[in-house]
Amino acid sequence: MKLVDEFRDVRLARSLTERIRQRSVRAARLMEFCGSHTVAIFKHGIRQLLPPGVEMMSGPGCPVCVTDNADIDKAIALAGLPDVILCSFGDMLKVPGSNSSLQQAKAEGADVRIVYSTMDALEIARRNPEKGVIFLGVGFETTIPTIAASVLAAEAGAIDNYHVFSLGKLCPPVMKALLDAGEVKIDGIICPGHVSAIIGSRPYEFIPRDYGIACVVSGFEPVDILLAVDMLIAQIEAGLPAVEIAYRRGVTPEGNQRAQQLMEQVFDRCPARWRGVGQVPQSGLRLKEKYRRFNAELAFPVEPGPTREPKGCRCGEVLRGVAKPTDCQLFRSVCTPERPVGPCMVSYEGACSSYYLYGDDSGE
Ligand code: SF4
Secondary structure, three states: OOOHHHHHOHHHHHHHHHHHHHHOOOOEEEEEEEHHHHHHHHHOOHHHHOOOOEEEEEEEEOHHHHEOHHHHHHHHHHHOOOOEEEEEOHHHOOOOOOOOOHHHHHHOOOEEEEOOOHHHHHHHHHHOOOOEEEEEEEEOOOOHHHHHHHHHHHHHOOOOOEEEEEEEEOHHHHHHHHHHHOOOOOOEEEEOHHHHHHHOOHHHOHHHHHHOOEEEEOOOOHHHHHHHHHHHHHHHHHOOOOEEEOOOOOOOOOOOHHHHHHHHHHEEEEEEEEOOOEEEEEEEEEEOHHHHHHEHHHHOOOOOOOOOOOOOOOHHHHHHOOOOHHHOOOEOOOEOOOOOOOHHHHOOOOHHHHHHHHOOOOOO
16 A cells, blocks of 8 residues: 555645646536545645636535534434433534534533444443433444444344434435535536445446536545546546546445445435435435334434524535635634534534635635
8 A cells, every 4th residue: 555645745746736737728616525525625725726717615525514403403302311321423512403512411411422433332331231322323424334333233232222313324315416406516526535435436427427527536635636636627628527536545436345235234225304405315324123222213202392503604505515614704703613603613524614724715
């Protein structure tokens, strides 16, 4: 395997930048779907390296950001139940729901614990048999196999007090929903690297075929991203959209079939709510009937009440690519990473956080 330094090599980056400039004739709008790409693009100043005709926009690929308020409210309600321990990855705690957050619920006495893996949550369940332990299962295809593995491990170990609040989401269906909505014109998509390591590149084939949009799967280093942009511009200029991989050290067309089998063994596809996008068919996962005893929503039915979005927050539009963080009146003045108003500022992978930390389009 090549050292990561090669993918940060300044000379390689310069030569790719030059090649993009030479290739680029027509205007092109590229969307990076994934929040990790947004961070890398801002951190390495890649937008400023591209010719003026190549515009980049951020997509909805941050699992924290796209978790719907109704689901956050439900998680907070679950955390407030007696004899329940709610386990979550840390970045969900500060996300505001309609009236509170998990962090606030914890401060008010709820037993909310930060875990670093699903197996941590399972171990908490094993050690606390008198409690109901709920894992807040937020994530894309990258995380879902580990959630599936935890359910199988709970079954094998007869850890019946372990439950999953399944908020896992699948990326290709929401890409289709965004393209069907037609709100933003996109010529090319930088497809997510981590997600594609699991699902492969084949699930994106409908995008060039049905929408005529170029697709390249990218890694996360500056040379990876510039190579992906170069490949996208080559497709766009040739008028030959396709799915290509610029991240061959991590992604194959087939993906990780063992991980895919795990997902299919434990979950069925179902509709899911995405912040800003609404309900998207076949984009969520619910536990199969066989594993229903691990389903937190069935074990602990709660009705959290009506939802409301943070006042003035434009995260929904930011996630759909129809507004930039700098279009939001609260950006920087009221909403900052220290005092975030919406999830796109809470999450390090959120577009608002990247704009705040690494500069807006003008490079400020
Ligand atoms: Fe929401 Fe803050 Fe982003 Fe505005 S700047 S859209 S309030 S997260």
